[in-house]
Amino acid sequence: xxSVAQPEDQVNVAEGNPLTVKxxxxxxxxxxxxxxxxYPNRGxxxxxKYITGDNLVKGSYGFEAEFNKSQxxxxxxxxxxxxxxxxxxxxxxxxxxxxxxxxxxxxTKLNVKP
Amino acid sequence: GAVVSQHPxxxxxxxxxxxxxxxxxxxxxxxxxxxxRQFPKQSLMLMATSxxxxxxxxxxxxxxxxxxxxxxxxxxxxLTVTSAHPEDSSFYICSARAxxxxxxxxxxxxxxxxxxx
Numbered sequence: 751x752x753s754v755a756q757p758e759d760q761v762n763v764a765e766g767n768p769l770t771v772k773x774x775x776x777x778x779x780x781x782x783x784x785x786x787x788x789y790p791n792r793g794x795x796x797x798x799k800y801i802t803g804d805n806l807v808k809g810s811y812g813f814e815a816e817f818n819k820s821q822x823x824x825x826x827x828x829x830x831x832x833x834x835x836x837x838x839x840x841x842x843x844x845x846x847x848x849x850x851x852x853x854x855x856x857x858t859k860l861n862v863k864p
Numbered sequence: 865g866a867v868v869s870q871h872p873x874x875x876x877x878x879x880x881x882x883x884x885x886x887x888x889x890x891x892x893x894x895x896x897x898x899x900x901r902q903f904p905k906q907s908l909m910l911m912a913t914s915x916x917x918x919x920x921x922x923x924x925x926x927x928x929x930x931x932x933x934x935x936x937x938x939x940x941x942x943l944t945v946t947s948a949h950p951e952d953s954s955f956y957i958c959s960a961r962a963x964x965x966x967x968x969x970x971x972x973x974x975x976x977x978x979x980x981x
Contacts, residue, residue: 786972793870793957794908794972840907852898852959852970854907 756855771826773841782844783824870973887958893938894960902955914941948980
């Protein structure tokens, strides 16, 4: 079965410090991995994705993620957090015929304190 | 970038009534759209895949007669919650698959908050 795990319900970090939001996956075949951010009462906004190629993927708003096949991880990172980064972050894997279906992790709430 | 809209953004209805939620891709055509449901402080759960011109494909455990999906055109999919009950209260989010400039990804709508009294 396909699954995505985000082991941390919440991550707290001070503004200006680096942040990491963890994600591990379990899929059959090659994974297509995504990170989305959700602000309160809003839909999901695309941050970045890994399909193939370079393991380090750079995305929107200064975020990046590193695909690690041996550890089956796709952690989201940012060198210097902003208060405005505070939101709910979802890791997702795309599977299925034509790779249409998304399976989402449980989400991690990021709190960046000034 | 690609934009997906949903209407309404919020709806409150009485138990037993039906509610229709629209999902539109504003600047691209989407042969495939998806409907998700999100409970408070939980992740998104895929309900169904909506295919233009054909029947929707429902995930296991989702009642197709309760959650009617119609993908009438390449830019519009609708979700109708029939005979709504308080337990149907949730945040419903749609997404549309876009193939733009050689990149295949999904874009999400802003969501619809349904409250059934």
